[in-house]
Amino acid sequence: MLDELDRKLLEILVKDSRTSLKVLAQQVGLSSPSVSERLRRLEERGVIRAFTIEIDPQALGFSLQAIVRIRPLPGKLHIVQKLIEEIPEFGECDKVTGDDCFVARLFVRSIGELDHLLDRIADKAETSTAIIKGQPIRRRPPPLEALTGRS
Amino acid sequence: MLDELDRKLLEILVKDSRTSLKVLAQQVGLSSPSVSERLRRLEERGVIRAFTIEIDPQALGFSLQAIVRIRPLPGKLHIVQKLIEEIPEFGECDKVTGDDCFVARLFVRSIGELDHLLDRIADKAETSTAIIKGQPIRRRPPPLEALTGRS
DNA sequence: GTGAATACCTAATTAAATTAGGCATCGCCT
DNA sequence: AGGCGATGCCTAATTTAATTAGGTATTCAC
Numbered sequence: 001m002l003d004e005l006d007r008k009l010l011e012i013l014v015k016d017s018r019t020s021l022k023v024l025a026q027q028v029g030l031s032s033p034s035v036s037e038r039l040r041r042l043e044e045r046g047v048i049r050a051f052t053i054e055i056d057p058q059a060l061g062f063s064l065q066a067i068v069r070i071r072p073l074p075g076k077l078h079i080v081q082k083l084i085e086e087i088p089e090f091g092e093c094d095k096v097t098g099d100d101c102f103v104a105r106l107f108v109r110s111i112g113e114l115d116h117l118l119d120r121i122a123d124k125a126e127t128s129t130a131i132i133k134g135q136p137i138r139r140r141p142p143p144l145e146a147l148t149g150r151s
Numbered sequence: 152m153l154d155e156l157d158r159k160l161l162e163i164l165v166k167d168s169r170t171s172l173k174v175l176a177q178q179v180g181l182s183s184p185s186v187s188e189r190l191r192r193l194e195e196r197g198v199i200r201a202f203t204i205e206i207d208p209q210a211l212g213f214s215l216q217a218i219v220r221i222r223p224l225p226g227k228l229h230i231v232q233k234l235i236e237e238i239p240e241f242g243e244c245d246k247v248t249g250d251d252c253f254v255a256r257l258f259v260r261s262i263g264e265l266d267h268l269l270d271r272i273a274d275k276a277e278t279s280t281a282i283i284k285g286q287p288i289r290r291r292p293p294p295l296e297a298l299t300g301r302s
Numbered sequence: 303g304t305g306a307a308t309a310c311c312t313a314a315t316t317a318a319a320t321t322a323g324g325c326a327t328c329g330c331c332t
Numbered sequence: 333a334g335g336c337g338a339t340g341c342c343t344a345a346t347t348t349a350a351t352t353a354g355g356t357a358t359t360c361a362c
Contacts, residue, residue: 002210002211010204010206013203013204014203014204014206015201015203016201016202016203017168017169017202017203017204018168018202020317020318020319021318021319021320022317022318022319030340030341030342031341031342031343032318032319032320033319033320033321033341033342033343034340034341034342036319036320037340037341038340045210046207046210047206047207047210047211048204048205048206048207049204049205049206049207050166050167050204050205051167051168051169051202051203051204052164052165052166052167052168052202052203052204052205052292053161053164053165053168053199053200053201053202053203054199054200054201054203055161055165055198055199055200055292055293055295056197056198056199056200056293057293059153059196059197059198060153060198060293060294060295060298061298062293062294065245067245067247067254081288084288084289085288085289088294088295088296088297089294089297090289090294091289091291091292091293091294092287092289092290092291093287093288093289094216094218094283094287094288095283095284095285095288096218096281096282096283096284097281097282097283097284098281102288103218103281104288104289107293107294107297130247130248130249130254131247131248132245132246132247132248133246133247133248134246136243136244136245137232137235137236137244137245137246137253137255138235138236138241138242138243138244138255139243140242140243140291141203141206141242142206142207142208142211142213142242142258143211143213143239143240143241143242143258144206144211144239145239146239146240146258147211147212171348171349171350172349172350172351173348173349173350181309181310181311182310182311182312183349183350183351184310184311184312184350184351184352185309185310185311187350187351188309188310189309303362304361304362305360305361305362306359306360306361306362307358307359307360307361308357308358308359308360309356309357309358309359310355310356310357310358311354311355311356311357312353312354312355312356313352313353313354313355314351314352314353314354315350315351315352315353316349316350316351316352317348317349317350317351318347318348318349318350319346319347319348319349320345320346320347320348321344321345321346321347322343322344322345322346323342323343323344323345324341324342324343325340325341325342325343326339326340326341326342327338327339327340327341328337328338328339328340329336329337329338329339330335330336330337330338331334331335331336331337332333332334332335332336
């Protein structure tokens, strides 16, 4: 369902999505219309979810990040979820097993802002917060390398 | 340091980084060479870290994700960090305050694979794992919206 | 007030993406 | 076995986009 060439294309595009069809084509040994068609299908099938840019949060003024565990109080699940969706300072957020809780990333400008945001959910959920220090050890993408290499 | 137009450009590009200079230009009311120059500088300054694609992990076979808290045993910090960097199944990983530990995302094909990977660090760190269920409530990006809107 | 630096513009050029049309291979059905 | 449709690729032509070159207005420092 995803052949060698598709994976190679994805690998190149993760590193630089502006790579021209011409260059992609010579990397995989196809013509540019063929590559174009493959990319179209990868998008169509949802393998490529988006062409996007990665922005440095610090450049936007978000010098602080935190990882927050949020356990909604009984009956408050939907209200809490809605809040998370609406507050723009939330980054990625996942629901995890166990005692039905969320794990989310928060981008803030200061500790004060962090406190303020947590206050907004304090009466609807039990939270625990870990402040992120330093630069990330790794950044996001799903492990394309893991498909070819051993682990 | 980042004016209104820059923010607008970032906002458009986060949604679709293939947006042409022509379209960007008319959205912000500049000519395309001017937009081109602004983007060049945003990259140069590190505001735009990368042009990239977002891939659906499931399409790659990673049907399971977990968030793992990893507290390296005394003296084992660097070994653990190196492992996290090298194992391709790790996604983003941050160091957090408190008792010096990491919070990482793991992409795996099965519970078996998850167990296997955790075994590899079991003798070097204390770990606790939460399996992610369902689709994420929110996805990654730092909150551009938070710069304009109130919160 | 003059000179240098910005930040923008338009027009011309170069480069990239798309379209159109055709060919080979494969699987399937009769 | 022969034919038919669907794939997946190709080249060449066309269209669209990005870049470059050169010029103008504005601002700030001296």
